Amino acid sequence: MVVLVAVLLIGACTAPAPPVPLSPQVTAPGAPTTVLPSDDPVELAVATSAALYATAPVVVLTAAGDEAGQAPATAVAERIGAPLLLTPADGDAAGVRAELSRLGARTVLAVDDGAAHWASAADGSAEIVTDEAALPAVTAPPRRQSVLVLAQDSPAQAAATATARASGAEVVVVPGADPRRAPEPPRRPEHVLALGSAFGTSDVLDRRLAVAATGVQLPGGGQVLFPGRRMVALYGHPGAPALGVLGEQGVEESVKRAQSLAAEYQPLLGEPVVPAFEVITTVADSGPGPDGDYSSESSVADLRPWVDAARGAGVYVVLDLQPGRSDFLTQARRYEELLAQPHVGLALDPEWRLAPQQRHRTQIGSVGVDEINSVITWLADLTRDRVLPQKLLMVHQFRLSMISGREKLDTSRDELGVILHADGFGTPDLKLQTWATLHEAQPSGVHWGWKNFYDEDRPMFTPAQTMAVGPEAPVFVSFQ
Template sequence: MPLSRRTFLLSAGALALAAVPLSACSGDSSSGGSSGSGGGEERARPADGTGVTVIQDDPSGVATSRILFATAEIAVIVAASASDEHLEAGCGLAREHGVPVFADSDSATTDVTGELERLGVSEVVLVGGTDTPSAASASPGTDITVHTTGSDGSDGGDSGTGVAWPDEASGGIRGDDRQRSGVALAVPSSSPTSVATATAAGFTVVPVVAADPRSTDESIEATVDELNGAGNLVALGNGFGSDDDLRRRGELAGAVDGRLPGGGQVMFPGRKIIALYGHANEPLLGVMGEQPPDEAVTRAQQLAEQYGPTSDVPVIPSFEIIVTVAAEDPGPSGNFSNYSDPEEVRPWIEAIVDAGGYAIIDIQPGRETLLQQAQHYADLLKHPSVGLALDPEWRLGPDDQPMVEVGHVDASEINEVAEWLEGLVVSEKLPQKLLMIHQFQLQMIRNREAMVTGTDHVSVAVHCDGHGPQGVKAETWQVVRQGLDPAIALGWKNFIDEDEPMLTPEQTAAVEPTPDIVSYQ
């Protein structure tokens, strides 16, 4: 594909082309890039220091360039009419030559033009289009040499795009002496231009599955090292919160020694939990207790393995262990709930945790408060791989009877448990802990809009417990999810005897949105 070199007067409103899809791969972003193709002088200079900075989702690449580059005499622009392949090729050129890359669109043209002027760009490599920038107004602009490539990709180049660094463009922008600038965290939705520009600026790009530096073991290590060193930590994409949020979570990464099964220190996204539900001493209360702990571990592992082919995150075997059981009779306490001895529960926790799994202890409170019962098992919850489940179905009022009414709880009572759990996690320096609430009727959680949606230390999930014909289960799933904050994780339960029919692992994994937790009862 022939390359052409032309000089144009670039001013605000230039580069107005059609929209470009931004789902293309950002290429290998795990290192600081490679050398340029020539021996010329360095003509693009990264910012001297960024500190700890969140860069919100940036399809055009302008916001990323503003933070990470001080100057650049040359830049790559992917034409708005370009294909995903051209976007990938343009990002590759930027990474290779150490220069910023921008994706043009009707809405981004003004920002792109302004950023070229701020950087002092005198040359542009235009990828994926033959249309050239034009002077959109009579106001004074900047002379920019534009090197263009064809857009149909019909010849040349291993990628089939016909895109290569133009011989006419100045090569060797930065060379082998490119200095490492810092660490950039990138979520899966981070725009390719942002990732490529960060790499071009010398940042080590570390992929994370959640918008949190504690997301993976790799991101924890990179974040802690950077904060203890130069301190240039940037996050690319939405969900990271403010700069202060990023710094706080980065510092937490270094303050916690433990890791969750599957890696990292935050629950979701980043893993899928497959749990057997039951009681340590009563097989009639669930499949977990139908066999000894070691055999139950094997059963949970085999079940989790069936979800492996359907998941792009680690699948973690788990036990959900009922530790207090709602009772028909008030009992000595008058609270219609019977406690399990923590020491009888502990071998089950140890068995699943030693096998690389996660344990969840489940409380059915009767007429006691959720917090009263949770505090009874504080020692078990001090383990980094033990979470807590609350069962409002069995939360009874002063005149209610179990098995007669479906119980309910106000969101304020759940929030009390979350606050207490938060304090426990902080004092014990634990990774984020799961707080799961069972629900199959909206009335079970009153004032749910006021319920905590999660904190740095507590991951909140709502677990949908409906059973019966699949049409009924699907309807319950939709009702329970109605108005639920997207920050809250989701759980699904398969009832082995009551569902008609019970979903296979493949069918369960296909439920939309995909459940983070699947339990079997």
């Protein structure tokens, strides 16, 4: 009896222990802000795995292009904390085999027949299984606060986002691939990884994240101008009714009038219509003035009550320059203090940009695109350095000859929304002809503005008629 008990005790002591769950080793991108620029689903899945995993004993495979198969593959990858890779249709240009080797995968779960066929021909050392029940025990990585993954709502990113969640990272889907458009600013952890080329370069994304983190909003909400809002503006100079309707009443009455105009357009549109002031800040002058530039410059002190009242009322302000014989950049710099506010943009009016011997109303002014681009660079740098939401830069035009080299207009600066503003008046046919002419060989990346004239248009376009002009409706409508 004693011998039997001893044997039983020995047997109990030597029974095999349950297997220890395998654990992947996660990692973080090497830089604080990283963009994976590939838009190919197979390549992006590999790149995401490489950025977030050092090793993974189990990897999930599903065939690229098989959305039905990706749903269960996504679920199991996130549940067990394993990378999800896509098997390419032809060859292995995306490096899936190399990634399986780098991860040190011991077991590969092929979720569908296409993945199983690819894996069996891959000549790898990992065991191929087709049933989740055959997987070894795996411990999923814990949630981690140090890595944020920004993604787009796209089937092409389903595998990559599954891998990100499986690694324990937080995943935030960003509208338009721009954190400035997010309803709530994404938090800024130690590492940010963005999926897809739409996020721009790492430097661009880094600046966008910095702006988003401020939480500063434009009138109408958000931090990006267009698309997402329209503007309807009173145009003119304070206290000068002859120069436009903005000068026909004081600042508080102008706020109410701009709001009333914007309200006429709101029922026609599915996005906010923001009231605006377009303030003629430097006024074309018939005489040379003390500085000889044929332009009368308003002081910052005179403009501040309008800018302040607009800010409190949710009204956007555009400072309009008529520089005479000066240049646009010199005049713009005078108003840096006002332009540093998030609700203040800038308009350039080449009609009033004179050559050295020209006079107003004798010639129609014009400007070279290099001068406009110098203002774009300066204003974009100001917006970037002050960590501001996107700022409006508008250029008026009613003849092609007013801007030489217009095809080289710089719309590349992410800090600005650039508008070409059709500034012609007359009969509906004449206005539409001007509109069509200005759209010929238009620069890439511009939005469009339109002006209605109370006295000179015969008749003036209604809100519905204004929004019906094609090939695209204006985002900025001003009234003079």
